Amino acid sequence: xxxxxxxxxxxxxxxxxxxxxxxxxDGFSQLTMKRLAAEADVSQGALHYYxxxxxxxxxxxxxxxxxxxxxxxxxxxxxxxDARLRLRAMIRACLSVAxxxxxxWTVFMALWSExxxxxxxxxxxxxxxxxxxHAIAKVIEIGVAEGQFKISDVAATSALVLAVVDxxxxxxxxxxxxxxxxxxxxxxxTLLLGYLESGRG
Amino acid sequence: xxxxxxxxxxxxxxxxxxxxxxxxxDGFSQLTMKRLAAEADVSQGALHYYxxxxxxxxxxxxxxxxxxxxxxxxxxxxxxxDARLRLRAMIRACLSVAxxxxxxWTVFMALWSExxxxxxxxxxxxxxxxxxxHAIAKVIEIGVAEGQFKISDVAATSALVLAVVDxxxxxxxxxxxxxxxxxxxxxxxTLLLGYLESGRG
Numbered sequence: 124x125x126x127x128x129x130x131x132x133x134x135x136x137x138x139x140x141x142x143x144x145x146x147x148x149d150g151f152s153q154l155t156m157k158r159l160a161a162e163a164d165v166s167q168g169a170l171h172y173y174x175x176x177x178x179x180x181x182x183x184x185x186x187x188x189x190x191x192x193x194x195x196x197x198x199x200x201x202x203x204x205d206a207r208l209r210l211r212a213m214i215r216a217c218l219s220v221a222x223x224x225x226x227x228w229t230v231f232m233a234l235w236s237e238x239x240x241x242x243x244x245x246x247x248x249x250x251x252x253x254x255x256x257h258a259i260a261k262v263i264e265i266g267v268a269e270g271q272f273k274i275s276d277v278a279a280t281s282a283l284v285l286a287v288v289d290x291x292x293x294x295x296x297x298x299x300x301x302x303x304x305x306x307x308x309x310x311x312x313t314l315l316l317g318y319l320e321s322g323r324g
Numbered sequence: 325x326x327x328x329x330x331x332x333x334x335x336x337x338x339x340x341x342x343x344x345x346x347x348x349x350d351g352f353s354q355l356t357m358k359r360l361a362a363e364a365d366v367s368q369g370a371l372h373y374y375x376x377x378x379x380x381x382x383x384x385x386x387x388x389x390x391x392x393x394x395x396x397x398x399x400x401x402x403x404x405x406d407a408r409l410r411l412r413a414m415i416r417a418c419l420s421v422a423x424x425x426x427x428x429w430t431v432f433m434a435l436w437s438e439x440x441x442x443x444x445x446x447x448x449x450x451x452x453x454x455x456x457x458h459a460i461a462k463v464i465e466i467g468v469a470e471g472q473f474k475i476s477d478v479a480a481t482s483a484l485v486l487a488v489v490d491x492x493x494x495x496x497x498x499x500x501x502x503x504x505x506x507x508x509x510x511x512x513x514t515l516l517l518g519y520l521e522s523g524r525g
Contacts, residue, residue: 128412144442146441147440148441149415149441150353150437150438150440150441150442151353151437152351152352152353152437152438153445159374162476182455189351193411194439229440232433232436232439232440233437233440235433235437236351236352236353236434236437237351237353238433238434238498239347239348239351239430239433240347240348240349240350240351241351245498248498249498249499252495252498252499270326275388279503279507279511280511282492282503283488283492283511283512283515285491285495286488286490286491286492286494286495287484287488287491287515288488288491289490289491289494289495290486290487290488290489290490290494291483291484292485293487293490293491294453294483294486294487294490296451297439297446297450297517298450298453300438301483302480302483310480310481310484310525311484313524313525314488314515314516314517314518314519314525315515315520317515317518317519317524318514318515318518321518323514323518324511324513324515
């Protein structure tokens, strides 16, 4: 038996995937509920049943791709046996989103553009960033507890680690051939380990 | 006597400034040539004389804010007397754009959203990023020549320096109270100097 909640979950996934395709093809400015309903192969009534408007869908899409990334990072980090390897796993999982999956940055670039004039979406974006920093802080804290990392200001350092991964991901998104993913990973790791292990942070 | 070229330059500046205000208030999706003409206080005919469409204006706005940033960076870096101080000056100039001026990131976030589905704008964005990395590469190269920095892959390191500055700027743009500008500058400097002086890059 298929439960109602499962149907809702399936429909939501279907709509979000269609949203990502529409964003990549036409951009948020050309996104309409009508086009989206057609792309998702649902009726406009069904679309409106799940989402009030295209802003609500953009917010849901951001949460969806962030959940995906977080799950990938958790899976990679969970298997690593020390602080260095956990950092490496985290960097690798994040950069692989930039080089292999368009969805994440497609949604976030559309979202950022809207945050400039939409306080609700700006708040959702801030919440996503806090969540990312929090996940990074946990990796740093365990590294400190194990004696590998020497960091006094974990919160600020989390922002710094996120900045490096974000900044390189952006450039790789803009320019696929900028450098090999493996080189980018190694470089980020060397940069960040130097900081995390030095006692300067 | 006011020359025709000066008038053109003034009009262009006026239109670009109006574009930034429109982007911050309504976003690119709500930007129309009609609204923009009203905001810039020029006729629609005059607007069309200078720019073909709103994409052309977005491209010009990106170039304009990038020129501004580059001039600020050059002024700060030019006065610094060694490699460390030049790096610090560059970081400070870039982060001050994120904390004090909305224009730069307003334009770039609107631009990025459009690069997803507009190859011309994507090419302009890539060109801007290459230009930024090139400016950073010069600072690194002089530091290497002076014996302060030990970097073998200057191109890759330029991308890394840009990533740090970009990534922190983004978070400061999203969340003004994330950390004080001075702390952010110090942290970026410590992170990057550790890498640039270590011989690991």
